[in-house]
Amino acid sequence: MEALSLPKSWNVDQILDDLDQHGFTVIDHAYPADYVQQLIKECTENLNRFRDAAIQNGVISKIRSDHILWINEDLEIAQHHIHTLQQLSQIFNAAFYLGIKEVEAHFACYNAGEFYALHRDNPQGKNGRMISTVYYLHDEWQDDWGGKLHLLDKNNVWHILEPKPNRIALFQSDLLHEVLEAKHQRLSITAWLRSDSHIL
Template sequence: MLNASFPAHWDTGLILDQLDSYGFCIVDRVYNNDYFTALNIECLSHLNEFRAAGIQNGVVSHIRSDHILWLDDAQVLAQQHRANLLALGKVFNQAFFMGINHVEAHFARYGIGEAYALHRDNPQQKNDRIISTVFYMHNAWQDNWGGELRLQDKHDAWHVIIPKPNRMVIFDSNLLHEVQISKQQRLSITAWLRHDRQTW
């Protein structure tokens, strides 16, 4: 049975304030070292199952080159992260009336030279994604290794966010953003808090 609450040290007041003011926020030291390390190991153990994200239904997309693995019950630790986000979604619902009722998520790996061009996660309101999150789970990262998340906030100002280990970025799915070229292997869980019209 997954714990349906997020870690107590997450500052929900700050998260809500930053989301309201800028459309995004950054949370550092998301998890304790033991869970973070175990989650990293779980991700690495499934690397041979990752598939090119730019190929869907035989159609090749030229805006991304990362590799992903959608989460299912086989990734027990990652499912706990997903449950934590769903609990956080309830906080967003109370504050912003978003109607979040589901979280979809996948592991993502950006190898050397891989990137994701400018895009929105909910273009022209065509899907049910409300809030996007990226949780970085590689063991180490240097500022010159690339792989930054470049994001335009709700006031049209641009921000470049370094993918530091154990950091999570939470942002409005309508915001324009990109992943810049990575110079090292970059691991994350990308997840979307959704307002689905169907019952899961």
């Protein structure tokens, strides 16, 4: 197995314990400042390539109004994040037998007024998404800027998670959640740890 190289700030025992007890966790100060700056640059330089997330395969959905860009090999900086999540997946597989095989991810941009209504990323196990992760990469987020993530944990307790810069929210993909309307531009990478192989 490849040597594990998770950032020092990731407390694996805490992550596993939170997931086990509550079905979600939060990783703060996820990456070093220089990497964060490179990622913000890569994201903002590519904003003109983002597409309306509500339109998929020609079908228009009313539950979300954000814009996304799927991450392929050409987005080299974001690939490091995906690689780190692949390392974490191996730990999840060993601890929880999740059978995660791959990570799919997109950048997301919520401009002021945009939201994502209540949903599950994997309702009734209909797809291979096991774990959802959201990394927040805007460089500032104030309390009254909206855009909070509401999440119902596995014990049916609601949580309000602030999209703080350099934070990762990580949760079981079958949990109910929503993104409240953002009042400022909100930038993130959503990544799913999947037990199947998904062709983008």
